[in-house]
Amino acid sequence: MVFRFTIERPGSHVSLTAKAVTLYPATDHPEPAVAIRISSPASRVLYVPLDRIEELVNGIRDIARQAAS
Numbered sequence: 001m002v003f004r005f006t007i008e009r010p011g012s013h014v015s016l017t018a019k020a021v022t023l024y025p026a027t028d029h030p031e032p033a034v035a036i037r038i039s040s041p042a043s044r045v046l047y048v049p050l051d052r053i054e055e056l057v058n059g060i061r062d063i064a065r066q067a068a069s
Helices: 050-068
Strands: 002-009 012-023 031-039 044-049
Touching: 012 044, 031 050, 044 050
Parallel strands: none
Antiparallel strands: 002 012, 012 031, 031 044
16 A cells, blocks of 8 residues: 655645555564655655654654644
């Protein structure tokens, strides 16, 4: 399952895509995670382990709240 969010403003286009992945570190313990690709003029990918998703969402919510005030 892939989730895609797009923000279009005059002169810019940004999209965020989230997809479930499995990380294989140098150990024998694969770790479920979410790959978050942020596409704008420069594309970046964040790999967030599932046990840290709530922390990421809360951080984004806090930043949005601060920006709105």
